[in-house]
Amino acid sequence: MTMVFLNKEIRDGDNPDLTEERKTATFDTNKMAEVIYGSEKLARRRREISQAVSLIPELADSKPLPFLSRNEKILESTRKVTALNEHLPRLINMNDEDEAWHIHSEVIGFEGNPLALHHSLFIPPLVIQGSDEQHEKWLGRAKRREIIGCYAQTELGHGSNIRKLETTATYSLSTQEFILHTPTINALKWWPGALGKSSNHAVVVASLIIKEQNYGPHLFMVQIRDEQSHEPLPGIAVGDIGPKMAFNGADNGFLGFNNFRIPRGNLLNRHCNVEVDGTYVRPPHDKMNYAGMIRVRSRMAAEQGTFMAQALTIAVRYSAVRRQGFLENKSQEVKVLDYQTQQHRLFPAIARSYAFIFCGFETIQKYETLQNEMNSGNVSLMADLHALTSGIKSVVTYQTGEGIEQARMACGGHGYSMASYISEIYGCAIGGCTYEGENMVMLLQLARYLVKSVELAMRGKPGDLGPMVAYLAYPDIKVDLVTGPEAYVKMFQHISKRQSIKATEKFHRKMESGVSRDEAWNQCAVELTRASRLHTRLYIIETFIRRVDSIEDLSIKMVLTDLMNLHLNYELLDVASYALEDGFMSSTQMGFIKNQLYSSLEKIRPNAVSLVDSFQFSDLQLRSNLLNFLFQVLGRRDGHVYQNLFEWAKSSPLNQTEVLPSVTQYLKPMMEKAKL
């Protein structure tokens, strides 16, 4: 029987320790899900989709994924994604990217699949950079999945420095074609997801050469495999790059061209063009060809927030059923969730998950505004959003990695088992520190923007600063943290401003001492990245406060205020040394922050399980229980961890036979030999 109590679904037969947690929570998890996902409709749609998926047996994993070989993983992920595509039009709104993302994460999990990049990295650049005529030619085919594509930019020798990509696309005046060529091994495309074995088309980024002049990286639509035989076309070398830390259900690949010809019309030319006579038509912004990357980065905060939320759901539920050691009552061991250290490990990460998701919705909206403006020829918002998303991408991926790793350790030994599913989530999430721009490189992009902004403020032109950096010109007025969130923001603004100014001044001093600009930049790079992180963390705090301010439901507002206060104190404590250094923060204030932090942990404790339940991840999504087949088991909603861990171990292929060949072939002879 299921009893609904503030929508917390207390189910008969659930582990009583979890039931107790759900009963003591002070808010309605469905209402919280509405805040997390943006509306009642969006949250409800997620539940409906999860429910519908759970009723379709062919969408379930046919075997436990960690027990599969690489080939089996790719076969399984391809089986599931093609089966899913058959059901999709019935299950989701096909124009809704969030619904598509959600259903893929239910069915595929974190292992990746050969169509993941088709939708997220092949179609979007075609939409953004392709002309109407090019949309006519390829977009329909791509959307109907008549063709499968990927995004091939990174090379063996270059990823971060796009300007130095070596793959060339040389315009031939005589044939009006581009000749794609890979001049060296280093110039092989390397890493693109789904390139290795699955795609038959690729958006290829290559340096455009016209009459021996290099116009920099441009995007080209390239067919790489025959549509019938799926064999590589003549002049193309393509394959898989081998197993990775995660994403092993996907085929990241390499690609080389041997003077491979494509028509002039294959340069994606919505914003730039090469005329028949070789005349180059410039785009409205120098970095227009990078616009697709801003799009992907703008989605990463929400994405990474949900990755961390999944690991935390597993760890918090497990911590509520795991009993070990004693506190006051010596007759019963305590839930490990009652230890302050466990709370300190997990609760600030829950707060960051919420913060990243809220911040993510804002950045996605900002990107949509940019996209609309770009469509009408206005590129003035690009620089701001590039700077913002560069910082956010770097901070959230790093902190998500930290949070997931804490979740793993919080599960003790069982966290280390693949039965927890946390290692798979971790492998996938920390890929984000590297893909879409290596974190340090992207922090330095934001630093360029901050330095310029400080220079404007120094030149007495604070009016020229955009709203995101206006605080760089604010006067320093001491704050009383007791007055609430605004005071925390002001304290953080002071810290961030001071670091940006210090880094800029150091950079200027280096140049004044005769060091070249690039060398001076490098000598200040650590300080510059610190400024970027502080600026970004400030921005995330502000979005959290904005979101909580906008909530009307009192019970939700109260618990989110607790979570926000935890976030404010945790973040400020982490960077307090910057404010102690110049006396802006006193040691009394430091003590206040710590006490507030500990009291926030206590306030959140009764709501911890419901705060993670509110993400409403299904057991399928957490790979915690699939139909009648038992897979990863630690985050199960019903909390029955131990018997399922035992089932999991029994299903290990190693246990399908009592005596393994490793014993008969090697250990037995060794032991026999030792007896002689």
Ligand SMILES: CCCCCCCC/C=C\CCCCCC(=O)SCCNC(=O)CCNC(=O)[C@H](O)C(C)(C)COP(=O)(O)OP(=O)(O)OC[C@H]1O[C@@H](n2cnc3c(N)ncnc32)[C@H](O)[C@@H]1OP(=O)(O)O
């Ligand atoms: C639950 C479900 C489970 C499934 C989970 C699946 C999750 C997803 C999985 C996998 C997805 C993986 C996708 C990965 C895809 C990729 O990685 S594609 C490759 C991405 N590559 C990069 O990001 C490369 C990074 N490098 C760059 O972007 C550029 O090289 C650079 C920006 C670092 C430098 O470019 P450069 O041309 O050299 O410019 P600079 O000289 O440094 O700067 C000049 C000015 O240009 C401005 N600028 C740079 N970029 C932009 C831009 N995008 N927009 C606007 N402006 C830009 C820069 O600010 C400078 O301005 P100022 O001169 O005014 O300072």
Ligand SMILES: Cc1cc2nc3c(=O)[nH]c(=O)nc-3n(C[C@H](O)[C@H](O)[C@H](O)COP(=O)(O)OP(=O)(O)OC[C@H]3O[C@@H](n4cnc5c(N)ncnc54)[C@H](O)[C@@H]3O)c2cc1C
């Ligand atoms: C899971 C995954 C999926 C991917 N998918 C795709 C895809 O679909 N398509 C695609 O084209 N690519 C893809 N990539 C490639 C990815 O975009 C690149 O690996 C990434 O941009 C980093 O570039 P790099 O490998 O050249 O790193 P490098 O730049 O070689 O980084 C190595 C080190 O050098 C440092 N460094 C480099 N330049 C600077 C600098 N200017 N200042 C300071 N430090 C610097 C970095 O901080 C880092 O510590 C994927 C990568 C991964 C891991």
